[in-house]
Amino acid sequence: MKTLIVYAHPEPESLNGSLKDLAVSTLRGAGHEVRVSDLYAMDWKAAVDAADFGPAASGRLKVARDSGRAFETGSLTPDVVAEQEKLLWADTVVFQFPLWWYSMPAILKGWVERVFSYRFAYGVGEHDGTRYGERFGEGTLAGRRALLSVTVGGPESHYAARGINGPIDDLLFPIQHGILFYPGLEVLPPFVLYGTDRLTDEEYPDIAKAWRQRLLTLESTEPIAFRRQNFGDYEIPSLALKEGLEPAGRTGFGLHVRG
Amino acid sequence: MKTLIVYAHPEPESLNGSLKDLAVSTLRGAGHEVRVSDLYAMDWKAAVDAADFGPAASGRLKVARDSGRAFETGSLTPDVVAEQEKLLWADTVVFQFPLWWYSMPAILKGWVERVFSYRFAYGVGEHDGTRYGERFGEGTLAGRRALLSVTVGGPESHYAARGINGPIDDLLFPIQHGILFYPGLEVLPPFVLYGTDRLTDEEYPDIAKAWRQRLLTLESTEPIAFRRQNFGDYEIPSLALKEGLEPAGRTGFGLHVRG
Numbered sequence: 001m002k003t004l005i006v007y008a009h010p011e012p013e014s015l016n017g018s019l020k021d022l023a024v025s026t027l028r029g030a031g032h033e034v035r036v037s038d039l040y041a042m043d044w045k046a047a048v049d050a051a052d053f054g055p056a057a058s059g060r061l062k063v064a065r066d067s068g069r070a071f072e073t074g075s076l077t078p079d080v081v082a083e084q085e086k087l088l089w090a091d092t093v094v095f096q097f098p099l100w101w102y103s104m105p106a107i108l109k110g111w112v113e114r115v116f117s118y119r120f121a122y123g124v125g126e127h128d129g130t131r132y133g134e135r136f137g138e139g140t141l142a143g144r145r146a147l148l149s150v151t152v153g154g155p156e157s158h159y160a161a162r163g164i165n166g167p168i169d170d171l172l173f174p175i176q177h178g179i180l181f182y183p184g185l186e187v188l189p190p191f192v193l194y195g196t197d198r199l200t201d202e203e204y205p206d207i208a209k210a211w212r213q214r215l216l217t218l219e220s221t222e223p224i225a226f227r228r229q230n231f232g233d234y235e236i237p238s239l240a241l242k243e244g245l246e247p248a249g250r251t252g253f254g255l256h257v258r259g
Numbered sequence: 260m261k262t263l264i265v266y267a268h269p270e271p272e273s274l275n276g277s278l279k280d281l282a283v284s285t286l287r288g289a290g291h292e293v294r295v296s297d298l299y300a301m302d303w304k305a306a307v308d309a310a311d312f313g314p315a316a317s318g319r320l321k322v323a324r325d326s327g328r329a330f331e332t333g334s335l336t337p338d339v340v341a342e343q344e345k346l347l348w349a350d351t352v353v354f355q356f357p358l359w360w361y362s363m364p365a366i367l368k369g370w371v372e373r374v375f376s377y378r379f380a381y382g383v384g385e386h387d388g389t390r391y392g393e394r395f396g397e398g399t400l401a402g403r404r405a406l407l408s409v410t411v412g413g414p415e416s417h418y419a420a421r422g423i424n425g426p427i428d429d430l431l432f433p434i435q436h437g438i439l440f441y442p443g444l445e446v447l448p449p450f451v452l453y454g455t456d457r458l459t460d461e462e463y464p465d466i467a468k469a470w471r472q473r474l475l476t477l478e479s480t481e482p483i484a485f486r487r488q489n490f491g492d493y494e495i496p497s498l499a500l501k502e503g504l505e506p507a508g509r510t511g512f513g514l515h516v517r518g
Contacts, residue, residue: 010308011320039306046305047298047366049269061270063357064412064456098322101371102437103362107306110365136423153323157497164395164488164498166432166512174430178361197323229423238416239423252511253425 001032001219004090008097008108010040015151015196020096022208023149026215035086039107045079046110052077068118076117083115092218093146093185098196099153102171112179121183132236135182137228142184145223148172149211150190153197168192173253177226186223225258260291260478263349267356267367269299274410274455274463279355281467282408285474294345298366304338305369311336327377335376342374351477352405352444357455358412361430371438380442391495394441396487401443404482407431408470409449412456427451432512436485445482484517 005023009016020036027034037044050057053066054075070076076084087093097104104112116122121141125134134142150172152159159168168190176187191214193199193207214221227233233245246255264282268275279295286293296303309316312325313334329335335343346352356363363371375381380400384393393401409431411418418427427449435446450473452458452466473480486492492504505514 010306010322013319040308044306046369047269047303047364049299060272063269063359100322101368101375102433103368105306106365106369106372109360109362109368110305112360113365116360155496157499160499161510162499162514164493164500164515165437166515170429170511171433171437173425174361174433178424178430234423237414240416240419240421241423249508249510251420251508252429252513254511255421256423256425 001027001092002090003027003032003034003092003094003218004086005034005036005094005096006039006108006111007036008039008095008105008111012041014098015193015199016096016098018204018208019149019151019211022211023094023096023215026212030216035089037083037086037111039111042079044107044111045114046107048110048113052080052114064118064123068123071117071119080114080117083111084117084120087115087141087144091144093144094149095146096149098151099171102165104175116179116183124183127237130236131230132234132239134184135229136177137181137184137226138230139182139184144185145188145218146176146180146185147188147214147218148176148190148192149214150192151196152192152194154194156194159192159194170253173256176224177253177256181224181226187226188218188221188223227256227258260286260351261349262286262291262293262351262353262477263345264293264295264353264355265298265367265370266295267298267354267364267370271300273357274452274458275355275357277463277467278408278410278470281470282353282355282474285471289475294348296342296345296370298370301338303366303370304373305366307369307372311339311373323377323382327382330376330378339373339376342370343376343379346374346400346403350403352403352439353408354405355408357410358430361424363434375438375442383442386496389495390489391493391498393443394488395436396440396443396485397489398441398443403444404447404477405435405439405444406447406473406477407435407449407451408473409451410455411451411453413453415453418451418453429512435483436512436515440483440485446485447477447480447482486515486517 007020024034050061053070056070056075057066097108124139158165180187241255266279283293309320312329315329315334316325356367383398417424420426439446500514
């Protein structure tokens with residue numbers, strides 16, 4: 001297994017830092033290859049702008065078009081090219097981050113915006129009567145797997161079905177489905193730790209054990225059963241889920257998970 | 260009316276730039292005061308780190324605790340203090356941004372992470388048997404209103420109830436409820452433009468008309484009826500919505516909207 005760990009936390013001695021270190025040692029100890037993108041240590045540039053596209057940047061910048069042109073002409077910046085190469089090298093991508101304001105840290109969102117360029121992660125494949133590009137189950141990163149490892153400050157009940165923050169699966173849907181499944185990654189059920197604001201050192205061994213267990217079973221874990229776009233479940237080009245495919249009462253994001 | 264516009268797009272001549280300019284001229288033309296935070300023009304620092312907290316940063320950084328200590332001791336950086344002052348000055352906050360990868364641009368997420376410090380936007384108020392801090396309808400920004408103005412590249416059907424991307428209201432919930440309603444802002448229904456990847460110049464006048472109409476009715480528009488946390492709808496401290504409050508069949512994020 002070749003695993004890329006994309007890690008976003010400013011403090012090496014944080015829980016996130018420990019989980020990242022544990023992932024590296026656990027996977028290497030099991031004979032796997034591991035590379036790490038430590039976004040804070042790399043001083044990762046978070047804001048996409050004209051400087052990312054070199055000579056492919058238009059006078060009047062168009063982010064999607066210009067990023068695609070830069071991708072195709074080899075004028076993306078070296079930091080972005082290096083991350084795209086790591087993604088193509090990997091068969092598994094682990095994202096380690098704290099849930100900040102109900103989403104990923106800005107520095108990681110900026111990694112997505114810059115690395116997931118047009119023609120690499122979106123704007124891939126043809127459109128016709130039966131296909132709407134290669135995405136949501138197909139695309140550049142098809143055949144690879146992704147896993148979110150997320151620390152959450154608040155208690156689990158706040159993220160349960162009736163919890164005030166909304167269900168964790170729905171909060172993570174725009175990431176798991178919209179960012180990861182979109183360019184073809186299969187997404188494993190997330191590893192979520194709750195109540196990390198009040199975690200004590202005594203609780204860490206159990207957490208480490210659970211995390212190691214997930215890491216050592218990455219290859220045998222069933223991905224989330226997101227529906228693929230171009231295989232009959234959706235009307236083309238409206239991309240509305242066809243009537244009657246979902247279990248009774250299922251609505252919202254949950255429509256896009258089979259069974 | 261005193262409106263702060265927080266604007267996130269790298270190209271001044273983009274649709275987002277035009278909508279921001281139109282908001283400024285429309286509101287000023289109607290006699291209102293307007294201030295703009297143009298995050299790209301300000302070269303806004305997106306990644307929260309120890310440098311944000313001055314002497315309040317611990318040797319082993321704890322983002323929440325240290326940001327609160329920096330807030331209370333006046334050692335937050337001047338760029339962050341200026342944004343907090345603008346928020347306190349404003350009675351209305353408009354966010355103008357493109358939906359990138361199903362969420363706000365990284366530079367804007369970084370504005371939230373740095374400006375919404377502990378003790379300012381969260382970690383406010385007491386916890387007891389009937390209150391779980393001042394949040395979700397109470398807090399530092401209570402009495403103010405917020406509005407998202409969002410451009411979306413894809414067609415509206417992809418963001419409809421059965422659309423593959425998920426319903427737009429659900430995609431925006433972590434922002435509207437989790438980021439804006441959390442510190443007390445009342446959130447107006449969003450102004451969303453779809454299909455902006457393929458927009459022609461001929462369509463702009465109708466868009467401008469619709470946007471002006473929304474801007475000129477900000478004061479009379481009913482906010483989204485998010486449920487307030489501490490007023491009887493939720494169990495304390497689990498923050499589970501009490502049984503039977505929701506309309507039949509309502510689940511997920513929609514539970515947290517009344518009626």
